[in-house]
Amino acid sequence: MAQKNLRVMVAKPGLDGHDRGARVLARSFRDAGYEVIYTGCHQTPEQIVEAALQEDVDLIGLSCLSGAHKHLFPRVVRLLDERGAGDIPVIGGGIIPDKDISYLYEQGIREVFTPGTHIQTIIDWIEGNVTPREAL
Amino acid sequence: MHKDQTDMSTAERIRGGDIRLASRLIRNLEDKNPRAREVVKELFPWTGRARVLGLTGAPGAGKSTITDHLISSYRATGHTVGVLAVDPTSPFSGGAILGDRVRMQKHAEDKGVFIRSLATRGALGGLAAAVDDAVHVLDAMGMDRIILETVGTGQSEVDVMNNAHTVLLALTPGLGDEVQTLKAGIMEIADLFLINKADQKGASKLYQELMRMLNMVSEHHSGWRPPVLMLRDIAHPEDFAQQVEELRAKIDEHYQVLVDTEVLAQREYRKARLQFLNSLRTSLLDPVVHELEESGELKDIVQRIADKRSDPHTLADELRSRFLR
Structure with missing residues (x-):
């Protein structure tokens, strides 16, 4: 009857004010039919996780251009686990050196998208890997 | 698992503060899942304690910023706060950017604050229904102040605002003739007018227009003439916070008038009728x-x-x- 919308959070952890990429993605996700919760810059992992719980999101997309991804991304995953929400997939993007990607996978980041990735590639990944939460 | 048991534990867990489950319930209500209605039935006996503030106004009027400051004010005096922030759904893709949290993220980790964004999903009646129930959910969770924030442009928002005890309309200078167009809908249901960004040019003109409009009303229901407040100098946090305190005092004063004049009972009746x-x-x-x-x-x-x-x-x-x- 009613459509079920995917709820996706786009957040920028850490001290990094370069949000153009995150905004472009948020807009693209909107155009793909998702409900996008955009929380802006300078977020702590704690803020991101609490917002994700309050918004019941199906996916968290993190953007980081500051170089602190190896610290911030895994911390979001760990905090989600601690709050009993380890089922929410986390993906990341930004300036991520190739050599760091396997470490991020090990830490539970589901996918990493680096500069030059076509937006449709990201949306295809979401379509293939993320479904709206089951009803109560 | 037996259906009733599941429902009961869901309601109990939500009342116990499971925010993710509460958010899921709101989502199922938006999806018109019949089981979500069952949970609301169970939660209903615990509703009716919260004071609901409706905050509306044009895009960019400063609603989220005002909400953010009101949360701080309520928290400073020990109240718990629930926020329902409504943003429009794209009529083309069905998607939405829910960006109100950007202004409120400093409260994200505060356990006494629960913020939930909702998309309009294009269905006016549907939105009103989901918002009705979402208010009940937050109320049953023990949030004693609820702020319902929505872009206000006309009749559909009037429906949503029927949920609120007090309706606050945020305006900004420079609207000009748009104020006229607003008159027939949202202007009539405002209990408080707020001129935000009042340090900008045109604030006093807007103030005069509002006064003129209010002067033309022959009888204000319950004897409450909507006050017109101003917010300015957000760059000076202490001054701004002081103005927000004055705003909050007016909101509280209005609620007291509702109680004293039995208009509260009328509004509860109207709300119950619409929800039914x-x-x-x-x-x-x-x-x-x-x-x-x-x-x-x-x-x-x-x-x-x-x-x-x-x-x-x-x-x-x-x-x-x-x-x-």
Whole structure:
């Protein structure tokens, strides 16, 4: 009857004010039919996780251009686990050196998208890997 | 698992502060999941304690910023706060950018604050219904102040605002003639007018226009003449916070007037009536539409009307005599 919308959070952890990429993605996700919760810059992992719980999101997309991804991304995953929400997939993007990607996978980041990735590639990944939460 | 047990534990867990589950319930309400209605039935006895503030205004009027500061003010005096922030759904893709949290993220980790964003999803009645129930959910969770924030442009928002005890309309200088166009809808239901960004040019002109409009009202219900407040100098946090305190005092004063004049009871009656009619519509209409969709009959009906072979009223009346008997 009613459509079920995917709820996706786009957040920028850490001290990094370069949000153009995150905004472009948020807009693209909107155009793909998702409900996008955009929380802006300078977020702590704690803020991101609490917002994700309050918004019941199906996916968290993190953007980081500051170089602190190896610290911030895994911390979001760990905090989600601690709050009993380890089922929410986390993906990341930004300036991520190739050599760091396997470490991020090990830490539970589901996918990493680096500069030059076509937006449709990201949306295809979401379509293939993320479904709206089951009803109560 | 037995259905009733599941529902009961869901309601209890939500009342116990499980925010993710509460958020899921709101989502299921938006999706019109019939099981979500069952949970709301269980939560309902615990509702009725929260004071609900409706905050509306044009995009960019500063609603989220005002909400952010009101949260701080309420928290400073020990209240718990629930926020429902409504943003529009794209009519083309069905997606939405829910960006109100950007201004409120400093409260993200505060356990006494629960912020939930909602998309309008294009369905006006549907939004009103989901918001009705979302207010009940937050209320049952023990949030004693609820802020309902929505872009206000006309009639549909008036419906949503019927949930609120106090309606606050945020305006900014420079609207000019747009104020006139607002008059018929949202301007009539505001209990408080707020001129935000009042350090900008045109604030005093807007103030005068509002005064003129209010002067033309022959009788203010319950004797409450909506005050016009100003917010300025957000760059000076202490001054701004002080103005927000004055705003909050006016909100509290209005609620007291509602209590003293029995208008509160009238508003509760009006709210109950609307919510019942919404729910009745859902429980009568949704199964019918569902059946027509499943059987493919809906398509035929619509095509017949589109081809001018029949009219919507005749076919609706036919269906009524078939289903309602």
